[in-house]
Amino acid sequence: MDRKLKGSVEEKTLEYLRKRPEIYMALSTGIVNLNGLAALISKENDGMNQLSIRSVLQKMIRDGLVSDYRKSTDDLLKRSKVTLQDKVSVITSRRKIDIDFLSVTFLTDSVVYIVDETRAKNIPKDALIERNVSLIHIFSPPEIVTTPGFAMNVVQRIYAANVNILQLISCSNETMIVVNRDDAISAYSALTSY
Numbered sequence: 742m743d744r745k746l747k748g749s750v751e752e753k754t755l756e757y758l759r760k761r762p763e764i765y766m767a768l769s770t771g772i773v774n775l776n777g778l779a780a781l782i783s784k785e786n787d788g789m790n791q792l793s794i795r796s797v798l799q800k801m802i803r804d805g806l807v808s809d810y811r812k813s814t815d816d817l818l819k820r821s822k823v824t825l826q827d828k829v830s831v832i833t834s835r836r837k838i839d840i841d842f843l844s845v846t847f848l849t850d851s852v853v854y855i856v857d858e859t860r861a862k863n864i865p866k867d868a869l870i871e872r873n874v875s876l877i878h879i880f881s882p883p884e885i886v887t888t889p890g891f892a893m894n895v896v897q898r899i900y901a902a903n904v905n906i907l908q909l910i911s912c913s914n915e916t917m918i919v920v921n922r923d924d925a926i927s928a929y930s931a932l933t934s935y
Contacts, residue, residue, distance in 0.1 A: 750793045754801075757782045762893055768798065769811060775799065814894035818932065821881040825929045828858040831871040831908060831919060838865055843876065844910055844917055855908070855919060874907060875925035877932065879916040886913065895932065902931035 758765040767773045779794040829843065832854040837847075840863055844855040855876060864870065885891055892911050899906055899918070904927050908919035920928045 750789060751797050753786045753789060754782055754794055754797045757785060762890070766811070766897070768802070771802070811890075811894065813888055814891045817881055817885060817888055817891055818879075818894065821879050821885075823929065823932050824878045824880075825925055826857075826876045826878065827922060827925065829874055829876045829919070830856050830858050830861065831874055832856055832861070832864060833869040833871075834865060835867070838868065839863055846910060853908070855910075855917065871907070873922045874919050875922045875928075877918040877920065877925070877929055879918070879932070881914045881916065883914055892916065898931040899928045902927045904928045904931070 758768065764773070764778065768778070775795050775798050776791070778798060779791040782794045783789045783791045826843075832838075832840070834852050834854070835850065837852050838854070840854055840856060841860050842854040842856050846853045858872070879895070881891070892909070895916060895918070896906065896909070899920070902924075904920055904924040906918055906920060906928075908917075910917040918928065
């Protein structure tokens with residue numbers, strides 16, 4: 742969706758859709774009532790002409806602008822290396838601890854570690870340990886940093902597999918997702934089968 746549309750109706754319509762990715766995705770599948778969507782966009786934009794909005798939406802569909810997001814992020818996911826790792830735990834501590842970790846996140850009042858259970862030592866007794874989880878690690882090509890919607894695509898695929906994401910960490914070209922161990926194969930398959 743990098744091609745720019747001209748005029749305020751087009752700009753306002755595109756702005757509305759960008760703020761609501763779920764509507765944008767539904768529009769790309771063709772399951773949206775265009776009259777109803779035009780009415781919503783008009784209401785939010787001081788009564789902008791609904792027929793003009795509907796015309797813009799139809800033009801976006803006809804020109805393929807609403808399918809670009811999924812196509813580019815699917816292509817990027819296909820070219821990514823996706824691995825599944827069992828025997829991991831999530832450790833939450835109120836302070837920094839000396840531990841061998843796969844990932845660490847510093848929060849305001851705690852530190853969260855994703856660790857390999859087979860190598861985790863020196864875990865303090867006051868730390869909260871979440872076991873029976875698996876880690877899905879996605880190594881993507883460098884253009885991930887300039888491709889909007891990649892994380893949303895990943896989350897939507899896992900959601901469609903009826904899997905809850907316990908943690909998601911995305912930095913540069915790596916994305917790490919922690920799920921319950923029982924859901925790991927479903928989540929992994931959602932990301933690797935097309």
